[in-house]
Amino acid sequence: xNERAPNSxxxxxxxxxxxxxxxxxxxxxxxxxxxxxxxxxxxxxKGGTIYPLLARLEKKGLVSVEWRAGDGGPGRKYxxxxxxxxTELHEAKxxxxxxxxxxxxxxxxxxxxxxxxVTS
Amino acid sequence: xxTTEHHNPARSGVSAQVWDRPFYKGHKSWxxxxxxxxxxxxxxxxxxxxxxxxxxxxxAESGETPDEAFGEPVAYAKTVxxxxxxxxxxxxxxxxxxxxxxxxxxxxxxxxxxxxxxxxSVAYNAVQVLCLALAAAVLVLLPVALRFLLQRPxxxxxxxxxxxxxxxxxxxxxxxxxxxxxxxxxAALVTVGLFVVTVVxxxxxxxxxxxxxxxxxSPLSAxxxxxxxEGKAAGGSRGVALLMAVVFPVFYVLLSVVSWLTA
Numbered sequence: 001x002n003e004r005a006p007n008s009x010x011x012x013x014x015x016x017x018x019x020x021x022x023x024x025x026x027x028x029x030x031x032x033x034x035x036x037x038x039x040x041x042x043x044x045x046k047g048g049t050i051y052p053l054l055a056r057l058e059k060k061g062l063v064s065v066e067w068r069a070g071d072g073g074p075g076r077k078y079x080x081x082x083x084x085x086x087t088e089l090h091e092a093k094x095x096x097x098x099x100x101x102x103x104x105x106x107x108x109x110x111x112x113x114x115x116x117x118v119t120s
Numbered sequence: 121x122x123t124t125e126h127h128n129p130a131r132s133g134v135s136a137q138v139w140d141r142p143f144y145k146g147h148k149s150w151x152x153x154x155x156x157x158x159x160x161x162x163x164x165x166x167x168x169x170x171x172x173x174x175x176x177x178x179x180a181e182s183g184e185t186p187d188e189a190f191g192e193p194v195a196y197a198k199t200v201x202x203x204x205x206x207x208x209x210x211x212x213x214x215x216x217x218x219x220x221x222x223x224x225x226x227x228x229x230x231x232x233x234x235x236x237x238x239x240x241s242v243a244y245n246a247v248q249v250l251c252l253a254l255a256a257a258v259l260v261l262l263p264v265a266l267r268f269l270l271q272r273p274x275x276x277x278x279x280x281x282x283x284x285x286x287x288x289x290x291x292x293x294x295x296x297x298x299x300x301x302x303x304x305x306x307a308a309l310v311t312v313g314l315f316v317v318t319v320v321x322x323x324x325x326x327x328x329x330x331x332x333x334x335x336x337x338s339p340l341s342a343x344x345x346x347x348x349x350e351g352k353a354a355g356g357s358r359g360v361a362l363l364m365a366v367v368f369p370v371f372y373v374l375l376s377v378v379s380w381l382t383a
Contacts, residue, residue, distance in 0.1 A: 030174060031181035047178040047189035048196050051171075055203035067173070067339040073180040074143070075173065075340045 011042060017092040018042060019053060020062065020085055027066070027080035030054065054079055062088050136337035138169050143176040150186045150193045155336060157197035160267050162206045165334040171200055173340045207334075212263040218325045220259045222318055222368040224252065226375065227288055229314030233376035236307035237383035243301035247294040255287035311376060318372045326365030 011018075022028055022036045033054075034045050057063045062085035070076040081089065138144050144151045151172060158168045175186050182189060190196045232242045244252075258280070268276040 030178050034182075046191070047175065047182070047184070048191045048199070051174050051178070051190075052200045052203050055171075055200055059203055059205075070177065070180070074176055076177055076181075077170075077174055077339075 008043075014092075014096060015042075015045075015049075016053060016057065017089065017096065019050070019057070020081065020089040020092070023063065023079060023081045023085070024089070027078040029076040029078050033079075057085070060084075060088075136169075136335070136341040138172050138336045138338045141176070141338055141340070143179070144172075147186050153193040154186075154197045156270065157194045158201050158204070160270070161197070161201040161204075162212075163201050163204045164207045165336040167204050169337045170339055171197075171204065172336070173338050176338075176340060212266070214328065215325070216260055216262045218321055218328070219262070220256050222321050222325075223259060223288075224256055225314040225318045225321070226368060226372055227252065227255075227291065229311055229318065229372060230375035230379050231292065232305075232307045232310035232314070234379035234383040236311050237380040240307060242303075242305045242307050242310050243295075244303045245294060245297060245299035246302045247297055247299060248291045249302050251287045251291035251294060255284055255291065258284045258287065315369070315372055315376075319369050322365040322368050326361050329361035329364060 018037060018040070019033060022033045028036070030047065030050055034047070034050055037043075037045055054063065057079070058065055061082060063079045064082050066078050066080070067075055068078055138151070138155070154172065154175070155168055158171065163171075175190055178184075178189055179186055186193070228242070235242050265276065265280055269280060
């Protein structure tokens with residue numbers, strides 16, 4: 001696996017899609033989203049990045065929100081995908097796949113050896 | 121699940137206002153700057169409370185301070201405020217228009233009382249009318265000036281109020297100039313008429329101030345971790361509304377009496 005941290009410029013364009021994906025399994029809250037994205041290898045995302053993005057998703061009607069009592073904490077704001085959010089996520093995935101194919105073809109990725117192949 | 125829930129603070133039986141939360145008290149400077157910027161962006165109180173509750177909940181989970189997780193408060197407020205619903209800024213402009221009406225009625229009406237005592241009619245020359253119009257313009261621009269007044273109270277506040285006072289004083293002193301009267305009116309009619317106007321505007325401002333409190337409420341209070349101080353706060357602001365409503369009519373009477381006696 002490439003250890004280089006994800007390029008923040010690249011991430012910016014797909015972060016919304018990545019956040020929507022964290023809600024596929026069910027409603028989730030801000031801190032858990034940052035943890036999940038970090039585990040997925042997207043790096044440490046700050047609250048200052050995630051919550052304005054979640055507010056934008058809510059404004060667009062892609063997620064619904066609900067405050068619930070938290071485990072020992074003050075409370076948690078849960079975000080869930082709406083029907084529009086699910087459609088948006090599906091379309092974004094298709095668009096990403098097409099974009100990925102275009103770039104990979106252009107960069108001629110099949111000719112590039114992975115790091116593992118280089119070191120072995 | 122639905123869109124943002126606007127819960128009923130009264131139901132929880134504890135104060136819903138964010139100021140009563142320990143988190144607010146613990147990070148007062150950050151929270152104050154954050155709330156003030158969102159207020160200036162015309163974000164409604166319950167939405168501000170919701171944004172602040174996100175910060176509180178996130179910091180409680182991650183163990184970070186608001187500064188560490190969200191950065192500088194004003195910059196973060198601008199970012200998250202851009203994605204938040206806004207209420208129309210009409211309320212602020214209506215308040216500014218009301219105060220302009222009250223101040224102008226006070227300036228013109230109490231001077232008319234002096235003319236009434238002296239048995240003259242009220243007369244304004246062109247310079248006086250210009251000064252009054254400019255003084256009104258300075259007051260009308262209060263909603264625009266508010267951000268600067270709050271950020272630099274001394275640097276902008278002093279020139280702002282000094283220019284208003286200079287124009288108001290100019291309107292009085294320019295009466296000594298040997299200029300033809302632009303506007304003439306019966307003094308008794310102006311004095312009594314503008315007093316009625318002042319009382320009516322005072323009543324309107326009381327009604328507006330006491331109905332549009334828009335407190336910054338936290339959705340977290342529904343889970344009952346705050347202490348109660350709500351009744352006191354609401355009572356306090358109703359008192360301010362009442363004071364704002366009666367201060368102009370009271371001053372009108374006092375200044376008219378002074379104007380009458382010194383005529």
